[in-house]
Amino acid sequence: MRDGGMRWGEGSGGGGRHALQTRGRAKLGDVSLKRIYRLFNGYRWQLGAILLLALLSAVIGLFPPLVMKEIIDKALANKDKAQLLYLVVLMVALPVISGLLGIWQNHENTKVAQGVMRDLRQSLFANLQRQSMSFFTDAKSGEIIQRLTGDVQAVQNVVTTLVVSAVTQSVIVLTSVAILFWLDWRLAILSTIILPLFILPVRKVSEVRKRLRGETQRVRGDMSAQLGEIFGVSGALLTRIFQQEPYQQKQFTGLNQRVMDLELRLNLVGRWYGMALGVLGPLGTALIYLYGGWNVIEGSMSLGSIVAFTAYLGRLYGPVGTLLNLHVEVGTALGVFQRLFEYADLEPEVSDAPQALSLPTTAGLVEYRNVSYAYQPGLYALRGVSFRAEPGEMVAIVGPSGAGKSTLIGMLARLYDPTEGVVSVDGRDLRGITLESLRRQVAFVTQESFLFHASVLENLSFARQDASREEIEEACRQAYIHDVIAALPEGYDTTVGERGHRLSGGERQRLAIARAILKNPRILILDEATSHLDSESEAYVQAALDKLMQGRTTLVIAHRLSTILSADRIVVLENGRVAETGHHLELLALDGLYARLYRTQFAKAEAAAAAQTPAAGE
Numbered sequence: 001m002r003d004g005g006m007r008w009g010e011g012s013g014g015g016g017r018h019a020l021q022t023r024g025r026a027k028l029g030d031v032s033l034k035r036i037y038r039l040f041n042g043y044r045w046q047l048g049a050i051l052l053l054a055l056l057s058a059v060i061g062l063f064p065p066l067v068m069k070e071i072i073d074k075a076l077a078n079k080d081k082a083q084l085l086y087l088v089v090l091m092v093a094l095p096v097i098s099g100l101l102g103i104w105q106n107h108e109n110t111k112v113a114q115g116v117m118r119d120l121r122q123s124l125f126a127n128l129q130r131q132s133m134s135f136f137t138d139a140k141s142g143e144i145i146q147r148l149t150g151d152v153q154a155v156q157n158v159v160t161t162l163v164v165s166a167v168t169q170s171v172i173v174l175t176s177v178a179i180l181f182w183l184d185w186r187l188a189i190l191s192t193i194i195l196p197l198f199i200l201p202v203r204k205v206s207e208v209r210k211r212l213r214g215e216t217q218r219v220r221g222d223m224s225a226q227l228g229e230i231f232g233v234s235g236a237l238l239t240r241i242f243q244q245e246p247y248q249q250k251q252f253t254g255l256n257q258r259v260m261d262l263e264l265r266l267n268l269v270g271r272w273y274g275m276a277l278g279v280l281g282p283l284g285t286a287l288i289y290l291y292g293g294w295n296v297i298e299g300s301m302s303l304g305s306i307v308a309f310t311a312y313l314g315r316l317y318g319p320v321g322t323l324l325n326l327h328v329e330v331g332t333a334l335g336v337f338q339r340l341f342e343y344a345d346l347e348p349e350v351s352d353a354p355q356a357l358s359l360p361t362t363a364g365l366v367e368y369r370n371v372s373y374a375y376q377p378g379l380y381a382l383r384g385v386s387f388r389a390e391p392g393e394m395v396a397i398v399g400p401s402g403a404g405k406s407t408l409i410g411m412l413a414r415l416y417d418p419t420e421g422v423v424s425v426d427g428r429d430l431r432g433i434t435l436e437s438l439r440r441q442v443a444f445v446t447q448e449s450f451l452f453h454a455s456v457l458e459n460l461s462f463a464r465q466d467a468s469r470e471e472i473e474e475a476c477r478q479a480y481i482h483d484v485i486a487a488l489p490e491g492y493d494t495t496v497g498e499r500g501h502r503l504s505g506g507e508r509q510r511l512a513i514a515r516a517i518l519k520n521p522r523i524l525i526l527d528e529a530t531s532h533l534d535s536e537s538e539a540y541v542q543a544a545l546d547k548l549m550q551g552r553t554t555l556v557i558a559h560r561l562s563t564i565l566s567a568d569r570i571v572v573l574e575n576g577r578v579a580e581t582g583h584h585l586e587l588l589a590l591d592g593l594y595a596r597l598y599r600t601q602f603a604k605a606e607a608a609a610a611a612q613t614p615a616a617g618e
């Protein structure tokens with residue numbers, strides 16, 4: 001929808017994470033009736049048809065009281081049986097026609113409402129896809145799902161009734177008022193004089209309901225997020241190991257109770273008001289019978305007029321009540337719309353600059369110049385980092401936990417943009433390059449090799465949708481995983497991932513490597529797994545990685561001895577700064593941080609690594 005003309009986002013584009021949190025916040029989720037109406041932009045024709053049908057129904061609905069008046073004042077008064085018969089047939093025919101039109105209108109109405117909701121979900125989905133990793137590390141996934149499904153559902157009623165009800169009920173009110181004045185202006189004044197009493201409190205009621213509805217949806221979001229964590233595989237495992245079922249039960253009970261309390265309050269707010277609206281009809285009718293009846297007794301008014309008049313009163317008070325309720329409903333839904341618009345307005349931290357150019361096939365020269373990065377203002381994870389990787393070189397990043405290694409390598413795929421300094425490829429600042437052209441040439445193999453709940457083949461095709469079966473199998477051979485896959489119950493069609501066939505840690509890593517091989521990137525980013533594999537598995541992974549790295553510029557968070565030994569350069573990070581840079585032997589000679597890390601982390605693996613060489617081919 002973003003490029004289809006229906007644009008809800010009003011952010012200024014780019015701006016960075018901190019800008020989003022401070023400068024952008026005020027505008028985020030800006031909600032107004034006008035903006036809600038804009039959701040209907042693509043449905044003008046259907047809306048026109050719906051309104052026409054609704055108006056027709058409304059006009060037809062004007063006639064029955066007049067028919068009644070004719071029956072009483074003319075057919076009965078004149079004892080005209082033919083006219084009586086004709087009027088009675090008309091009395092039945094009119095509601096039948098209006099009922100048929102109603103069915104048609106309802107069908108169109110549902111189509112528009114469902115269409116608007118589909119667009120809403122689609123647009124939110126598309127905007128979430130644009131978001132940078134920082135959004136996902138900050139957000140709870142359950143909350144995202146709740147907004148996309150639960151919240152969109154919560155506004156369904158409003159979307160269904162908003163436009164049609166607002167217009168048709170207004171038309172009914174206006175025509176009824178006109179007819180009332182035409183029938184008898186004194187009675188008309190009497191019957192409309194009580195209306196302002198009911199209109200005044202509506203604003204207050206909708207405001208309170210809006211606040212409560214927003215809060216309810218927020219708590220529901222928390223509940224979804226909590227459920228997602230508790231019943232996800234990792235959460236469920238942790239709960240069982242630490243036997244925290246009672247604690248979680250208590251937490252859930254708290255949230256669950258809060259949802260109930262909020263819904264109860266929401267229901268109670270404005271109940272008295274709804275009751276007052278219910279009194280509107282009888283009160284007005286009583287006034288008319290009192291004053292009009294008086295006049296009938298005195299002979300200054302016809303009985304038919306009173307009957308017709310009170311019938312029209314129903315057409316006045318009913319729709320006025322509906323309109324006021326609609327206002328309250330919309331007010332209530334505004335709280336939910338605000339949550340939806342917040343997601344529609346999100347601007348990604350990292351996005352294409354307006355003048356961004358496509359990166360031609362890169363030689364693979366990578367350079368960090370004075371790069372700093374802060375996740376939160378003032379709290380730097382990286383400070384003044386500078387180093388170079390010549391085309392085809394492998395640079396190993398080492399450092400204690402929390403030193404900033406992940407942050408550093410993530411920048412090369414533009415998961416984050418530097419707060420200060422420049423990351424460049426072939427001398428071009430990454431911020432001036434389109435994300436698509438950069439990421440096409442960069443592969444990222446993370447520690448955790450995530451697999452979707454899908455077949456092995458689909459998981460591999462994720463790297464390149466147009467890859468042929470032969471290419472996929474060849475990549476798997478190079479990653480030493482083909483034989484493992486071929487031995488699975490359904491080979492490449494075996495379902496793996498969350499609820500599918502479980503693959504071992506080493507096998508998952510090799511699948512991830514096969515994905516990277518398929519992508520055939522110029523630049524490779526690697527986060528070597530820390531988990532210790534058995535020596536055979538380790539050897540296969542190592543051999544697969546060696547093949548993958550050949551001829552590509554590689555930035556690797558190194559955990560394996562063989563990696564640091566074969567690195568062209570080692571960058572040692574400490575507290576976000578580069579502490580040392582050089583070759584293995586140079587750094588050992590310095591006898592600083594690297595030497596200490598080497599002795600504690602890498603040296604022990606030396607003997608084992610030396611003995612490992614994988615079987616040639618699989």
Ligand SMILES: Nc1ncnc2c1ncn2[C@@H]1O[C@H](COP(=O)(O)OP(=O)(O)OP(=O)(O)O)[C@@H](O)[C@H]1O
Pocket residue numbers: 137375376381399400401402403404405406407408
């Ligand atoms: N999303 C985040 N929000 C805020 N701070 C973060 C975030 N991610 C990382 N940090 C902080 O930034 C610093 C660097 O983290 P980073 O993950 O880059 O370190 P690392 O060297 O990769 O650590 P490890 O080896 O343990 O994975 C740490 O102090 C960490 O707490």
